[in-house]
Structure formats: C-alpha cells, structure tokens
Amino acid sequence: MTLEQLPAEHPGFWRSWLIAARPKTLPAAAAPVILGSAVAFAEDGFRLGPALAALAGALLLQIGANFANDYFDYKKGADTTARLGPLRVTQSGLLSASQVIGGMIVVFGLAALIGGYLIAVGGWPVAVIGLLSIMAALAYTGGPYPLGYNGLGEVFVFIFFGLAATCGTYFVQTGMVSAAVLYAAISVGLLICAILVVNNLRDIETDRASGKRTQAVRLGELGTLREYNTLLALAYGVLAFAALTRAVSPWALLAFGSAPKAFSLARQVAVTRGRELNRLLGATGQLVLLFSVLYSVGLVVSGFLR
Numbered sequence: 167m168t169l170e171q172l173p174a175e176h177p178g179f180w181r182s183w184l185i186a187a188r189p190k191t192l193p194a195a196a197a198p199v200i201l202g203s204a205v206a207f208a209e210d211g212f213r214l215g216p217a218l219a220a221l222a223g224a225l226l227l228q229i230g231a232n233f234a235n236d237y238f239d240y241k242k243g244a245d246t247t248a249r250l251g252p253l254r255v256t257q258s259g260l261l262s263a264s265q266v267i268g269g270m271i272v273v274f275g276l277a278a279l280i281g282g283y284l285i286a287v288g289g290w291p292v293a294v295i296g297l298l299s300i301m302a303a304l305a306y307t308g309g310p311y312p313l314g315y316n317g318l319g320e321v322f323v324f325i326f327f328g329l330a331a332t333c334g335t336y337f338v339q340t341g342m343v344s345a346a347v348l349y350a351a352i353s354v355g356l357l358i359c360a361i362l363v364v365n366n367l368r369d370i371e372t373d374r375a376s377g378k379r380t381q382a383v384r385l386g387e388l389g390t391l392r393e394y395n396t397l398l399a400l401a402y403g404v405l406a407f408a409a410l411t412r413a414v415s416p417w418a419l420l421a422f423g424s425a426p427k428a429f430s431l432a433r434q435v436a437v438t439r440g441r442e443l444n445r446l447l448g449a450t451g452q453l454v455l456l457f458s459v460l461y462s463v464g465l466v467v468s469g470f471l472r
Contacts, residue, residue, distance in 0.1 A: 176260070182261050186269065193454060194361055199224050216338040224331055226273050230303055234303055237267055242376075278296070323358055332347060332354055350414070368443035405419070418461055418465055422460075
C-alpha cells in the first residue's frame with residue numbers, strides 16, 4: 167500500500183463497507199438494465215416491478231462480485247504495495263478477510279431472494295442466468311482457473327454485463343428476446359468491456375509481476391490501446407447498423423450524442439499511464455451510463471410516438 171492510497175484516518179466501519187462496494191462501478195451494472203427496460207418500453211412490454219427487481223439484482227451482483235474480487239485478489243497476492251488502483255479493504259486491513267467473505271455471502275443471498283421473484287415472473291431461464299452470474303462472479307478472481315487472471319475478463323464482462331443483463335432485463339418483462347434488445351446488449355457490453363481494458367492497462371506491470379495474464383498483459387500497451395479504441399468504435403458501429411436495418415428506431419441514434427466523450431477518452435487514454443488512469447476508468451464508466459441513457463431516451467421517445 168502506497169502512502170497515496172492510505173486514508174488519512176480510519177474511515178470507520180460503514181465507510182469501509184462503502185469502499186468495498188466500489189460505488190463507481192455501479193453505473194456499469196445499472197446501464198444494461200436501464201437500456202433493456204427502455205427497449206421493452208419501446209416495444210410496449212415494459213413492466214415496472216420486474217424492471218426494478220432486475221435493477222436491484224444487478225446492483226447486488228456487482229457489489230457481491232466486488233467483495234469477491236477484493237478477497238480473492240488479496241488471497242492470491244495480486245493486491246500488493248505496488249498497487250495503482252483504488253483502495254482495497256482486505257489488503258489495507260480496513261476489513262478482515264472473514265468480514266468480506268461474510269458480506270459477499272449476505273449480498274449474494276439478497277440477490278438470490280430478488281432472483282426468486284424474477285424466477286416466478288420469468289421461469290427457469292432466469293434461474294439459469296442468476297446461478298451462472300453468481301458462479302462467474304466468484305470464478306472471475308477465485309477458483310483454480312480465475313477468468314480475470316487468464317485473459318478471459320472481457321469475455322466474462324461481455325456475456326454477463328452485456329448480453330445477460332440487458333437481454334435478461336428485457337426477458338423478465340416480455341418473456342422473449344428481440345433483435346432490438348440483442349443489438350442494444352452488444353453495444354453496451356462492448357462499452358463495459360472498455361472499462362475493464364482501462365483497468366488492465368493501468369495494471370499491466372503489477373499484473374505481469376503477480377502472474378496475472380490479462381489481455382492487457384498479453385497484448386502489451388499498444389495492443390491494449392487498440393483494443394480500447396476498437397471496443398468504442400464497434401459499440402457505435404453496432405448501433406448505427408441496428409438503426410440502418412430498422413432493428414431499432416432511428417431515435418436510438420441519440421446515443422451518438424455521447425460520441426464526443428468517447429473520442430476524447432480515446433485520446434486521453436492513449437497518453438495517460440499509471441494512477442492517472444483511475445480518473446479515465448471512472449470516465450469510461452460515465453460514458454457507458456451516458457450512452458445508455460441517451461439510447462434509452464431515444465427508445466422511450468420512439469415508444470411515445472409509436
């Protein structure tokens with residue numbers, strides 16, 4: 167733990183849990199639910215109860231995954247004194263390993279309770295998605311073959327934050343999956359992957375030293391920058407194609423209002439390294455939320471004009 171990362175004073179019990187929950191990561195969990203619900207609204211299938219339950223479940227799964235990552239990274243020695251990222255509560259001693267594990271169990275338990283309602287609404291496919299989501303959250307940094315340590319982080323994020331979260335939200339409201347929600351899921355999933363790419367770009371050297379083989383470690387800095395730019399470009403490209411083929415309303419192109427921010431981020435990430443990337447990590451999360459909100463506004467407008 168570097169001097170810059172140490173808090174000036176102990177933040178206290180509840181503040182420590184807030185740090186462990188990593189609130190800055192939560193927009194990435196909320197954005198797919200917002201977008202999936204907007205597609206449902208545009209197609210006259212919106213249902214408030216399942217939408218709110220999906221949002222609560224997604225946030226709880228993200229918090230549970232954050233607790234799991236905090237614990238497993240500490241246990242595997244990935245969080246060291248050379249760490250450049252935000253404060254981790256287990257490694258810093260703010261919370262004990264047993265406390266973090268206990269918190270993880272409680273949060274995943276609450277997610278499972280909400281999942282019970284969603285299963286009653288959507289049936290067995292929802293149970294499968296929920297179970298696989300929890301298993302993937304644990305396997306991301308835990309287990310004998312942690313996904314995030316072996317270059318599969320982007321695949322995990324795209325499947326569960328993009329496809330499963332967006333399409334699952336739509337499914338519990340409509341009982342089906344449409345082409346429009348699939349295109350939306352692909353776009354938002356690609357952008358959420360870009361958040362992970364910035365995280366891994368920042369940690370290339372420390373990850374390499376600790377034996378983590380993220381895509382950033384495998385590709386190197388130049389390859390990782392290309393990956394970031396490609397993800398951003400593809401997200402907007404998929405939206406443009408969906409609108410061009412009439413899979414989504416042209417109103418969805420309002421999401422291009424976030425393109426200047428994406429362009430600015432690409433330029434900044436190209437010349438920024440080290441701890442300064444924490445700021446761009448958060449900014450990429452803001453891009454995901456802005457893109458999703460504008461996309462959703464466009465869909466909602468199209469629903470009213472239908």
